[in-house]
Amino acid sequence: MHTLTVSELAAGLRARKFSSLDLTLHFLGRIERLGPELNAFVTVTADRALDDARAADEALAKGAGGPLTGVPVAHKDIFCTDGIRTTCSSKMLSGFVAPYDATVVSRWRAAGTVLLGKTNMDEFAMGSSNETSYFGPVRNPWDHKRVPGGSSGGSAAAVAACIAPAATGTDTGGSIRQPAALTNLTGIKPTYGRVSRYGMIAYASSLDQAGVLARSAEDAALLLEAMSGFDPNDSTSVDRPVPNYAAELNQPLKGLRVGIIREFFGEGLDPAVEQRVRAAIGLLQQEGAVVRDVSLPSLPLSVPTYYVVAPAECSSNLSRFDGVRFGHRCEQPKDLLDLYKRSRGEGFGAEVKRRIMTGTYVLSAGYYDAYYLQAQKCRALIAADFARAFEDVDVVLSPTAPTAAFELGAKTSDPIAMYLNDIYSIAANLAGLPGISIPCGFVDVGGKDLPVGLQLVGPHFGESRLLAVSHQYQQHTDWHKRVAPGYA
């Protein structure tokens, strides 16, 4: 039952092959049995899940269910959930119970999904390996010695291990796509503004975007549609109709114009990873896609640009965690300054502090022009590069990450090496573009098969095309169907 996709589960529920309660108990059992070794969940909401499942079964019995009614899901612990602990995997919020639901949470709830729990993540979504979590690292189901990627590492591990059929993620600089690539999932980050950020605890507001981690493009289409759309509570959400993504999956590959990003096939790319991505390109070509090289010369600026913009915004966004109204407060503060310094000093982990300090620095008087303003100019150049490319091609293609999953601890002492893991994914965030990562094969590392992902990026609001291309590719391949050994 647990290896079925969301669309298969939904069909089974509607056909009354199994009840939502059966399904939910089954997944809760798997979480209990397999969750601890992966450390994928921060909070399991068993009681809530059973309530949701019973309500879903009632709706289904009346024939009132929608395409997701009764399907269990998990939320990254960055989304506020009413009455449920919402930690952002930080000591700062380890005891924080949100008093409201994020828009993404309420939309999926309205669609009838069942909430299994809240997944582990890099602290405040800052990290690429899920090793910055206050609750400890998440392990990759394909190899427990390796990271699942980050920051949505708990969601990725949970879905990859089939202990949750699908999960939400957030992607500020690759945090959905890179974990998807490292765990053999389909992960989509929609256009900035497509999904409401309300209730999603902000890291870098101009880059943060919610999305989906699932086991097929079809699932991603169903789930994305259910969370998308204008929200009056988020001024940056866009008032534009949401397509029926699932109904648009059958756009043919024939004639599709694919641009291969030259700058993303250079130094640093693992040859074995490149080989799998090239093979996928070959398949697309074989199915009638028109492939050409494109050059986006400003893309190498992505990582340095990101590491100015994102810390700048985070340094301000995280100021509200001051020990005054919510979150961690130090014991016996002797005065206001002491309250601030110790509450924040104790509540935040090393990577979060590093980014707050970086961001504070780049916004400081005398440095603003040299860093923040300069980064904004680079951002405009990157966006212009993409816009130019999309005059000639429908999507651009690259690897999602330069290597397959790396070992726990391998990059924790070298922030730059860690940051470079997002070298191919960050540009889409800076340009506000939709991106998807899909499985495209495996590499053998030390006798273990590790998944490889390829990334497609489209023009603004081009999610439908990205999902369709991915779905068509998945009609010709079964990489996405493979489940990590021991979890099938």
Next chain:
Amino acid sequence: MSWETVIGLEIHAQLATRSKIFSGSATAYGAEPNTQANLVDLGYPGVLPVLNGEAVRMAIRFGVATGSKISRRSIFARKNYFYPDLPKGYQISQYERPVVEDGSLEIVLEDGTRKTIGITRAHLEEDAGKSLHEDFHGLSGIDLNRAGTPLLEIVSEPDMRSAKEAIAYLKKIHTLVRYLEICDGNMQEGSFRCDANVSVRPVGQAEFGTRAEIKNVNSFRFVERAINYEVERQIELLEGGGRVKQETRLYDADKGETRSMRSKEEANDYRYFPDPDLLPLVIDEATIEQVRATLPELPDEKAARFVRDHGLSEYDAGVLTSSRELAGYYETVVRRLGGQAKLAANWVMGDLSGALNKDALDIGQSRVSADAFAGLLARIQDNTISGKIAKEVFEAMWSDGKGADEIIEAKGLRQITDTSAIESAIDDVMAKNPGQLADYRSGKDKLFGFFVGQVMKATGGKANPAQLNDLLKKKLSG
């Protein structure tokens, strides 16, 4: 050496919107602490600001009324600093691109001189909450009801050269924002506040002197005192060979002095940057024109009309248009009277204003309505009572709320206009005062007043003064 004072004002006008600038919470004053603060105002994780369109329209109203440029595209920025009454750790404000720029306002000084004061900019921002340091032993209380209340910060050019000019400008802005109905102007409740940038320089010097910013001045009187104190302080400092430090100073109303709060070096680096949670504020021409079309008659236009149509002096017109309500009251009185604009002006500025001041009431709270007040003036106009008696009638109206006619009848104050009645009163007075009569007739003209007084006394003040004059003159001259 003689010195020139240079003053610029930063005025914070709390916009009279029903809800906050970025949240749906109410903005009413005086509610129980923290009952008008929702998750957005509390800066909860995950919440986002949504701009209140009404606050924007109010800012446009101000801009249009001051001939300013309305920015087609302005930006909200974050001003970052830590303080417990600033829940997010930053204040959303406008920094590099404010919504209103480059306006001006004309002030009229007491001697009738006119002067134009430049308005550099006016920008939208949110207010912080309040920290309460009394009442909590060793602790501070935080009230976030005010957090997120919309403010329009109006920044003048350094165009004012005396405290008097600064007050005239401040009052003019105060009048204007109330005319525009964008701010209630209540200084006690803090909905209209002012910081003053003050510097001095030797007369004739082109460069400005080093300025001090005086914060926390919450009445017109205190602004004037604070500026005068600060000017004296700076001149004394400079003449003693010292230098003025650029700093923020607080005005202490009890001691009547300013004192240093923080120096420029201690000032926060606010790390302003565009708020990524809010889109640029885009205002199109149609919106501006729509606002322009719904502007009320502004104080200057109204005053000019009072001069033109009612024949008032500029000074009187200025006083009567200082608030929209006062002008409205005055105009209602004139309309009811069907003219007599000067009589109405004198009475509104005289007895009515006096009574209001005495009881510390606004014109809107007047115990005598405009209609009732016109009723009183009508009795002066038709000679039922004299102006002097009218004062007595007005006092009675003010204290017991009755109409003029009722009081006149009840107290028998109707003026005596019957010639024979006045004549017989004169005859009596002449008969009783033969000595004075003889003196008058032998050339002591001054005694005329004595006879007027005696007759008035005899008639209980009700004799028509003009008639009395005529008849008395005739009789006395024999």
